[in-house]
Structure formats: C-alpha cells, structure tokens
Amino acid sequence: MVVAHIILVKAKPETTEELAQEVLKDIAGLKDSLPNLVESVHLGVNFSPRSRGYTHGFTMIFKDRAALDQYGTAPEHVKIVNERIRPHFDDTLAFDYDVAEYSNPRLH
Template identity: 65%
Template sequence: MTVAHIILLKFKPSVSEEQAQDVLKKVADLKNKLTVVESVHLGVNFSARSKGFTHGFTMLFKDRAALETYDKSSEHVDAVTNHIRPNIEDILAFDYDVEEYSIPRL
C-alpha cells in the first residue's frame, strides 16, 4: 500500500527564503538519489492556519518498507543532519497509508 510522508518545517527567523529554498532543493534531489522515493511535492505555506510552519513537502513511497529504507539511507541522514536541522525551529512529520478509496477504513 502506498505510504505518504508529510513534513512541515518552521524555519528559524534568521533563515532567508533563498536558504529555505536551498533546503527544499536538497530534499527534492533525494528522489534522484534514492529509487524508493516515488514522488516529491514541495511548497511554501499560504494558509493563515499553519501554526508558524512555513514550508512543507510530501513524499510518496511504495510501502512502509520503502519508507524505512529511505529513513535509514545515508542520503536522507545527510539531508536531515546537515541541511534541515541546522535551519529549523520546529518540524512535524505525518506518515500514513494512502487508502485507495474515498471512505477510509478507520
């Protein structure tokens, strides 16, 4: 079953929009480096309800095993350790199995 991996980022006030975009480019590049990443969607928040989160991305994976492979990869660890964590105040991760119909089983 497809898995969605959603990350919301709250960058430090000292981080410029250009620096934030560089971080997102690093995330987007993970699709080119890791075959387990099926798709990456990036964006800048425009909602007043974001609770301070300014940027986000969604990645899709074939299944939970693929997400686990991604999570443990050296490329992902490098992106988090050297590019994301040094630039953010807060992060929110939300992973879920994508249901293939409009009314999910809960």
C-alpha cells in the same frame, strides 16, 4: 500499500527564503539519489494563515512502508536532515499514512 510521508517545518528567524529554497531543492533531489525508494516529492511554501507557524512543507510518496523505513536510515536522507534541515528549521512535524484504497485518483 502506497505510503505518504508529510513533513512540516518552521524556518528559524535567521533562515532566509533563498536558503530555505536551496534546502527544499536538496530534499527534492532525494528522488534522484534514492530512486528505488522515493516515488515522488512535492514541496512548497505555506500561504495559509492557519499554519500555526509552519513555513515550509513537503510530501513524499513511497511504494510501501518498507521503502519508507529504508529511507529513514538511508545515508543520503540522514545527511540532509543533519546538515541542511536541522541547522535552518525548527519544530518539524511528521505525518505518515497508508494511502486509502478509495483515494481519488488512486496512487500506484
């Protein structure tokens, strides 16, 4: 079953938007460096007043939970978390779910 991995982060006060965009581009690059694990990556900057302070977010799609589990320990992922995300963002929120069969359109 297809799995969605949603991450929301809060930029640290000293993190410029230019730097935040560079980090998002690094995250997007995980699709190319881990093509057998990451099906797609969608990233962006929050514009909702209901964000509770979260400034940036991304959604990754995996073919199944096993791929998500492998991604979690992949050196490429661990490096970006430790060297790019943690130094520039606080208070990460993760939400993972199996994409329901009745989703429209259905992700394959």
